[in-house]
Amino acid sequence: MSVKNTERKRQQMKRLTKKQMWIFAVGQLGWSTLSGIIGAWFVTFYLPTSGDIEGGALQYITPGLVIGGFLTLLGLITAFSRVFDAVTDPLIASLSDRSKNPRGRRIPFMQYAAIPLAVVTVLLFCAPVEKISGINVAWISVFIVLFYLFMTMYCTPYNALISEFGKTQEDRMFISTAISLTFFAGTMLAYTPFVFAGFLRGAVGFAWSYRICFIILAAISAVCMLIPTFCLKEKEFVDTQPSNTNMMKSLGATFKNKDFRTFVFSDIMYWVGLTLFQTGLPFFVKVSMRIDESFTMYFLGGMTVLSACFYPFVAKLVKKFGKKKLVIAGFLGLAVAYVIAALIGVLGTVESGTGVIPGVVFGLLICVIAAFPMALLGIIPQSIVADVAEADGIETGENREGMFFAARTFAMKFGQSFAMLIFTSLAIIGTTQNLESNDITASTLGMTIVGIVAVVFCVLGAVLLGFYREKKIMGTIEKKYVEKSAESAEKPEEK
Numbered sequence: 001m002s003v004k005n006t007e008r009k010r011q012q013m014k015r016l017t018k019k020q021m022w023i024f025a026v027g028q029l030g031w032s033t034l035s036g037i038i039g040a041w042f043v044t045f046y047l048p049t050s051g052d053i054e055g056g057a058l059q060y061i062t063p064g065l066v067i068g069g070f071l072t073l074l075g076l077i078t079a080f081s082r083v084f085d086a087v088t089d090p091l092i093a094s095l096s097d098r099s100k101n102p103r104g105r106r107i108p109f110m111q112y113a114a115i116p117l118a119v120v121t122v123l124l125f126c127a128p129v130e131k132i133s134g135i136n137v138a139w140i141s142v143f144i145v146l147f148y149l150f151m152t153m154y155c156t157p158y159n160a161l162i163s164e165f166g167k168t169q170e171d172r173m174f175i176s177t178a179i180s181l182t183f184f185a186g187t188m189l190a191y192t193p194f195v196f197a198g199f200l201r202g203a204v205g206f207a208w209s210y211r212i213c214f215i216i217l218a219a220i221s222a223v224c225m226l227i228p229t230f231c232l233k234e235k236e237f238v239d240t241q242p243s244n245t246n247m248m249k250s251l252g253a254t255f256k257n258k259d260f261r262t263f264v265f266s267d268i269m270y271w272v273g274l275t276l277f278q279t280g281l282p283f284f285v286k287v288s289m290r291i292d293e294s295f296t297m298y299f300l301g302g303m304t305v306l307s308a309c310f311y312p313f314v315a316k317l318v319k320k321f322g323k324k325k326l327v328i329a330g331f332l333g334l335a336v337a338y339v340i341a342a343l344i345g346v347l348g349t350v351e352s353g354t355g356v357i358p359g360v361v362f363g364l365l366i367c368v369i370a371a372f373p374m375a376l377l378g379i380i381p382q383s384i385v386a387d388v389a390e391a392d393g394i395e396t397g398e399n400r401e402g403m404f405f406a407a408r409t410f411a412m413k414f415g416q417s418f419a420m421l422i423f424t425s426l427a428i429i430g431t432t433q434n435l436e437s438n439d440i441t442a443s444t445l446g447m448t449i450v451g452i453v454a455v456v457f458c459v460l461g462a463v464l465l466g467f468y469r470e471k472k473i474m475g476t477i478e479k480k481y482v483e484k485s486a487e488s489a490e491k492p493e494e495k
Contacts (some may be wrong), residue, residue: 014236016165018174023231024165025178027110027270030224031154032183033217034121036190038147045125046074046140056206060127060136077141082417085148086410089156093406094247096157097399104234105242105402106157106164111229113153118222120146122214124209152409154225161350161407163386164238172383173315180378181311184304185395189217194297240399253396254403260388262468264411267381269461270331271415276454277338279423283442284451288344289359290300299363300331306371307378314379323380323387324470331462335455336430342451345444352444381408384468391476425451 016024057228062073092109099105125142127136162179166172193213200209243250254263282296289295317326344362348355389404426449427442 015167015171016175016232016237016471020232021165021178022173024161024175024228025182026178026224027154027158027228029182029186029189030114030226031117031151031158032186033189033221033224034117035151035186036187037121037217038124041193041210042078042124042144042216043074045207046127047072050112052206056201058130058207059132060083060129061140062132073137074140077137077144079417080141080394081144081148082413084145085413086377088149089406089410089413090247090251090403092152092156093160093400093402094243094245094250096160096402097243097250098245100242102235104238105240106161106238107229107232107234109157110154110332110336111226113150114225114229115222115432117147117150117154117225118218120220122148122211122218125211125214152406155409156402159382159385159409160402161234161238162382162405162488163401164240166383166386169318169383170315173318173379176379176382177311179382180375181308183378184308186221188301188304189220191297191300191452192217221472228355240401243379243398243400245398245400250398250400250403251407253398254392254400254407257388257392259469259473260385260407261391262385262464263381263388264407265463266327266461266468267408267411268415269417269457270377270381271412272419273334273338273454273457273461275416275419276423276426276450276457277334277341278353278443279420280341280447280450280454281428283361283447284341285359287442288341288444288447289362291349291359295360295363299367302364303367303371303374306367307374310372310375311379314375318380318383323384324465324468326376327380327384328462328465330373330376331458331465334377335458335462337370338375338451338454338458338479340366340369340442342448342455344451345448367481369421387473387477391473394476422453423450426453 044052045057046060047063048059053059096105096109099108101108120143124140124147127133127139129135138372156354162172166175193210197209197213200212204212245253255264267399281300285291285296285299286293291388314326340362344359347357348360349357349359351359385404385408386401389401392404393399427444427446429449431441431446
């Protein structure tokens with residue numbers, strides 16, 4: 001087939017309807033639920049606090065800071081799995097970009113990964129020996145690595161489809177909005193064991209009260225992940241030619257893109273700041289606000305719902321102000337929310353006896369201020385990656401959407417891992433820790449420092465993104481569409 005005919009065929013590819021975009025977004029509901037389970041429960045389940053042990057929790061691995069006096073055994077396992085994850089991201093991206101499967105470059109990977117990912121998530125919490133044992137360490141090590149492998153096999157091709165399914169800016173913004181909503185929904189589903197495990201505990205015990213919840217959530221997640229793979233035929237919407245570049249060359253070419261590097265470094269700052277705050281939220285509630293830990297769920301749920309209310313307006317704001325300005329505004333808005341969090345320890349609360357403002361007021365203020373920035377940062381960055389990937393494809397002739405999104409995912413994971421690594425060191429400033437205990441004794445001073453550091457990273461993210469050349473990227477894309485329109489108008493369609 002000639003180059004012109006190939007290009008004409010691409011122009012004739014179907015566009016997803018709004019209904020089909022929501023079907024695509026259901027896949028994110030599935031994997032975000034499983035990811036949320038690991039994020040919310042992995043450490044809690046395997047490093048139970050003294051209160052959990054009194055409630056019937058078992059210890060499966062050696063507790064405490066037993067690796068060099070600053071790292072838990074579970075922390076070492078997690079660090080190793082993250083290194084493995086960092087390697088598989090570009091590998092899966094390259095395999096997907098180069099795939100010649102007749103059903104498409106992305107859907108087959110997603111279909112093969114969905115059920116194994118759900119099964120492995122459950123098995124990760126089923127350590128076979130009901131006491132501290134090396135067998136449990138091996139079990140956890142194997143299944144956390146498999147979890148990240150299958151997660152990457154699903155998510156990397158899935159994210160690449162954002163660019164390929166989103167044929168217009170309007171489509172990309174709608175898809176980004178839809179998957180952001182389903183991401184929040186999945187994350188909230190992952191927290192439901194906080195409620196339902198308590199009802200089951202008396203009948204099945206501590207461990208199985210959670211495992212039953214995880215089994216139900218994993219089954220729902222598997223169905224959700226499979227829905228877009230069966231309902232959407234990739235080849236009807238995408239006619240992108242496989243890349244011929246190997247993994248290392250593709251990864252190198254991706255990071256040679258100056259605008260992508262700018263975005264990625266900015267994105268790392270965002271994920272560090274966000275993860276510091278999210279990890280610290282229960283401690284801000286307990287230690288700084290001095291109110292019951294259950295308010296963590298109320299604040300998180302309220303912020304999520306309020307943020308979702310702003311979603312319909314984001315696409316309209318993008319048309320008026322552009323993506324770059326809004327993401328910078330999102331960074332600065334989050335920084336303001338984190339300033340409030342840091343001030344709790346300085347101003348004090350009624351509950352602590354050192355201030356006149358109730359702790360709940362601080363919590364509500366943070367949620368209200370952070371909701372709109374979370375809406376901006378939850379939707380727009382994915383669309384920016386899609387723009388950069390398309391513009392790079394136009395300029396180089398290489399279709400490496402998978403590698404661009406894999407690199408963005410790596411930035412997210414690096415930022416999250418770095419934040420988790422430094423959080424404990426910051427939170428415990430001013431306290432004395434029991435190295436044999438899993439309980440983190442955070443201090444008010446430590447949490448104030450966490451808030452300040454989160455502010456610094458958000459401001460850095462805004463500054464770095466200021467160097468992103470949005471006009472150049474959008475100009476490259478618009479020029480392509482103008483040329484296509486002119487060609488279509490000048491030449492009759494060949495039959």
